[in-house]
Amino acid sequence: MQRAEDRCTDTRERNQRDMTMTLQRIFSDQDKAQIEERGLSVEQAMEQIRIFREGAAPLKLNRPCTLQDGIFVVGEEEGGELVRLHEEEAGAGRMLKFVPASGAASRMFKDWYRILDAGGLQDEDSRTKFLRDLKKYAFFEDLKSVLAKAGRNLDDLLEKGDVCPILSTVLAADGLSYGQLPKALLKFHLSPEGSRTAIEEHLVEAALYVKDAQGRCRVHFTVSAEHEGAIQEFLRRIDEIYEKRWNASFDLSLSIQHAHTDTIAVDLEKAPFRDLDGFLVFRPGGHGALLENLNALDGDIVFIKNIDNVVPDSLKPSTVLYKQILGGYLIRLQRRIFSYAARLTEGGLTEDELSEIIAFCRRDLCLSFPPAFNGASLSERCRQVFQRLNRPLRVCGVVRNVGEPGGGPFWVEDETGALSLQIVEEIQVDSNSESQRSLWRAATHFNPVDLVCGVRDYLSRKFDLRQFVNPRAISIARKTEKGRELYALELPGLWNGAMADWNTVLIEVPLETFNPVKTVEDLLRPQHQEK
Known part of the structure; x- marks a missing residue:
C-alpha cells in the first residue's frame, strides 16, 4: 500500500505539472516571441505567474x-x-x-497637478501660502525667465494670485518641463554659485x-x-x-x-x-x-x-x-x-x-x-x-x-x-x-x-x-x-x-x-x- 506522504508527494507533483501545462497554454506564439524579445525565457514568465497565483511568502x-x-x-x-x-x-x-x-519628477508634483485640474486654489490661505513660498524654490529665477520669454511677468501673476499659469509653466513641456524631467535634473537648492540640481549635489x-x-x-x-x-x-x-x-x-x-x-x-x-x-x-x-x-x-x-x-x-x-x-x-x-x-x-x-x-x-x-x-x-x-x-x-x-x-x-x-x-x-x-x-x-x-x-x-x-x-x-x-x-x-x-x-x-x-x-x-x- 502507498504511504500517505508518498501520496502527498504525488499530488503535489501532479498539481505542479497541471499548472505548468495550464501556463504553457495561456501563451500564444506571439506572446512567446514578445517574452523572448525582452531577454526573458517563457519558463521565467511562467514562474512569475506561478508566484502571483501562489502568493509571496512573508518574512x-x-x-x-x-x-x-x-x-x-x-x-x-x-x-x-x-x-x-x-x-x-x-x-x-x-x-x-x-x-x-x-x-x-512627476510624482513630486501630484498636488500641483491636482490644483491645476481644479482650476486653481480656492482657499485664500492656501493660495497666499503657495504664492509666498514660491520664491523659496531654487527654480524661482528660472521660472521668472521662462515666463518673461513668453511675454508674461511673474510679479504680476503673483500680485493677482493667478496660480494656474505659474503651475502650468513649471510643469508643461513648453515651460520648465518639470512634469517630464527626472528628479536628477530638478533644481533642488540654492548655492553660493547659483542653484543646483539633485545630480549636481x-x-x-x-x-x-x-x-x-x-x-x-x-x-x-x-x-x-x-x-x-x-x-x-x-x-x-x-x-x-x-x-x-x-x-x-x-x-x-x-x-x-x-x-x-x-x-x-x-x-x-x-x-x-x-x-x-x-x-x-x-x-x-x-x-x-x-x-x-x-x-x-x-x-x-x-x-x-x-x-x-x-x-x-x-x-x-x-x-x-x-x-x-x-x-x-x-x-x-x-x-x-x-x-x-x-x-x-x-x-x-x-x-x-x-x-x-x-x-x-x-x-x-x-x-x-x-x-x-x-x-x-x-x-x-x-x-x-x-x-x-x-x-x-x-x-x-x-x-x-x-x-x-x-x-x-x-x-x-x-x-x-x-x-x-x-x-x-x-x-x-x-x-x-x-x-x-x-x-x-x-x-x-x-x-x-x-x-x-x-x-x-x-x-x-x-x-x-x-x-x-x-x-x-x-x-x-x-x-x-x-x-x-x-x-x-x-x-x-x-x-x-x-x-x-x-x-x-x-x-x-x-x-x-x-x-x-x-x-x-x-x-x-x-x-x-x-x-
Whole structure:
C-alpha cells in the first residue's frame, strides 16, 4: 500500500505539472516571441505567474533591531579613527558612489497637478501660502525667465494670485518641463554659485568623500532609458565646471535598468495582463533590478544613496562625516574578515584560534550559526565559518524612526530558525498576523538608504552579487495601468532581499543626514533651504 506522504508527494507533483501545462497554454506564439524579445525565457514568465497565483511568502520577524541589539553606536573618539581609515583607502582609489536616479519628477508634483485640474486654489490661505513660498524654490529665477520669454511677468501673476499659469509653466513641456524631467535634473537648492540640481549635489558630495589621491571621483548613476540622453548631455555641460570648482576629475558613468529584469503583470484573476492591442504588459521589477547594474561595475567599496537624499552646503559637513565613518567602519571590519578568511583557507587552526574568529562573527557581525554547529567537527566548523565570512559586506546607516514611510532593520528568522539582520519593507510583513504587525510597529529605527558596500573578497576578487539574493523575498503590489487595475511583481529590493545573504552591520546615524525629497513641498523644509 502507498504511504500517505508518498501520496502527498504525488499530488503535489501532479498539481505542479497541471499548472505548468495550464501556463504553457495561456501563451500564444506571439506572446512567446514578445517574452523572448525582452531577454526573458517563457519558463521565467511562467514562474512569475506561478508566484502571483501562489502568493509571496512573508518574512518572519523575530524582533526589531535596537541599540546594542543589532545596531551599533560610534563614539567621537572612535569616529575620528574611522575617518582616518576612510581617507586612507579613499586616497588609494577604492571608493565609488552609486546613485539610483531613475525616479521621475512627476510624482513630486501630484498636488500641483491636482490644483491645476481644479482650476486653481480656492482657499485664500492656501493660495497666499503657495504664492509666498514660491520664491523659496531654487527654480524661482528660472521660472521668472521662462515666463518673461513668453511675454508674461511673474510679479504680476503673483500680485493677482493667478496660480494656474505659474503651475502650468513649471510643469508643461513648453515651460520648465518639470512634469517630464527626472528628479536628477530638478533644481533642488540654492548655492553660493547659483542653484543646483539633485545630480549636481551628488557630484559635490563625491568630491568630498570618494576622491582619490589623484583627484579622481568615480560616480555611477542608474537612469531610465527615456532620460538617459538628457542626463548624459547635462553632465557633459557641467562636468568641466565642477572639476575646476572642486579640483577633481569626475569619472562619470550611466546605466539603465535592463529589460530582462522587468516582470510580467497579471490581472485581478491572475491571468496575464494585456494592453488594448492584446500585447503582454511588463513592468519594471523595482529597485532590486539594479543589482544587475551594481554587479556589472568594476567596484570595490561602493556608497549607495538615492538621488533625492541630498542637502545644501550648510548641512554637508555632517553628511560627509558620517559617510566617512560608515566607510571607515567597513574598512576596519574588512581587514579583520580578510585576515580571518586567509587564515581559514590555510588550514590547521586550533580550537582557540577558531573560537576567536567565531566570537568576532557573533560580536562584530551579529552572525548566528545553526543549532548543530557546536557539535560539528573542527574542520566542519572552519568550513561553515569561512562560508559565512566570505561574502559581500554592507554597513548601513539607520536613523531614529520618526514616522517616515519605508523599511527598517529587523532580526529575521529563516525556516531553520537561524537569525539574520535584514532591512525589511512593510509589504514583506504578514499582514494577517497581529503579532508580526505588532513587531513591525515596534521598530525604533528606519532605513534611509545610506549604505556602503564591500563587493570584493579577501583575494580582491569581485563577488557575483547574484549569488547572495533571497529569491523568495519578492513582493506583489496592486497597481493601475491607464485606469485598469493589475498586480505587479517586484524583485527582491536592492537593499532588502537582493542583499539578504550579505553580511550586514547597522550603525546609528543622525536624522539630519536623511533629507529625502518625495514631494515638491519637501524642498521648503529648513534642511533644503540654504542658510
